[in-house]
Amino acid sequence: MGDLAILADLQTCDTRLSQLRHRLGNLPEVRELAAIEEDVSDAKEKLTHLESEISQIKKEQKRLEHEVISLETKIAKSNDALYGGGLTSPKEAEALQDEIKSVQRRQTIVEDQIIELMEKEEPIALSFTSGSNAIERLEERREEISGRVLGIQSEIEAEKFEVETERASLVSSVTADLITLYDKQTVRMGGNIAVARLTGTTCGACFLDLSALDLDKIRSADENEITECPECGAFLVK
Numbered sequence: 001m002g003d004l005a006i007l008a009d010l011q012t013c014d015t016r017l018s019q020l021r022h023r024l025g026n027l028p029e030v031r032e033l034a035a036i037e038e039d040v041s042d043a044k045e046k047l048t049h050l051e052s053e054i055s056q057i058k059k060e061q062k063r064l065e066h067e068v069i070s071l072e073t074k075i076a077k078s079n080d081a082l083y084g085g086g087l088t089s090p091k092e093a094e095a096l097q098d099e100i101k102s103v104q105r106r107q108t109i110v111e112d113q114i115i116e117l118m119e120k121e122e123p124i125a126l127s128f129t130s131g132s133n134a135i136e137r138l139e140e141r142r143e144e145i146s147g148r149v150l151g152i153q154s155e156i157e158a159e160k161f162e163v164e165t166e167r168a169s170l171v172s173s174v175t176a177d178l179i180t181l182y183d184k185q186t187v188r189m190g191g192n193i194a195v196a197r198l199t200g201t202t203c204g205a206c207f208l209d210l211s212a213l214d215l216d217k218i219r220s221a222d223e224n225e226i227t228e229c230p231e232c233g234a235f236l237v238k
């Protein structure tokens with residue numbers, strides 16, 4: 001194989017490497033992971049909000065429950081005074097009975113408020129549970145996709161390593177000057193193919209057919225003479 005033909009193989013390696021790098025940097029699974037990450041973070045924020053609502057309700061509920069206990073104690077004390085036999089007048093008894101009734105009314109109000117709070121908490125607690133479950137499912141999915149991404153990445157890395165090894169052996173088989181020429185041609189061609197084979201009458205870089213005159217020029221050139229595709233400027237290897 002002529003040295004120029006080796007450059008064509010080098011180009012094949014570089015094209016493959018660039019495809020592999022592009023694939024590695026644009027895995028749809030990685031994009032999906034980012035979307036899941038966002039969903040998890042949104043769901044967690046909602047959960048924190050619900051959690052604080054629930055904790056506020058519970059705090060208020062506890063406060064009311066303490067009030068019920070203190071009202072019950074007050075009623076018990078008044079009952080003791082009423083039936084303890086220490087009363088001196090019917091007026092005193094009447095006042096105590098009025099007080100008991102008033103405390104009982106307050107107790108009823110507070111107990112109703114506790115029930116209202118429990119009813120208010122119920123749907124919030126349900127949302128909290130379903131939110132937690134949703135996060136769990138998202139995290140499972142994230143785990144699964146992360147595993148898949150690692151697998152794909154290591155497959156691509158292995159292939160990259162293989163191509164890089166092949167490239168290194170190609171580079172070591174030609175002169176440094178030729179590699180410099182290849183590098184310059186690569187820069188000159190931008191992102192396009194810099195060296196290609198002539199397949200029949202077609203340029204392997206731009207896939208255009210060459211004229212009979214150009215073909216003749218290329219075919220009659222020395223093996224190590226550099227010929228360019230007149231259409232795209234790529235070096236053409238016979």
Ligand SMILES: [Zn+2]
Nearest residue numbers: 203206229232
């Ligand atoms: Zn061409």
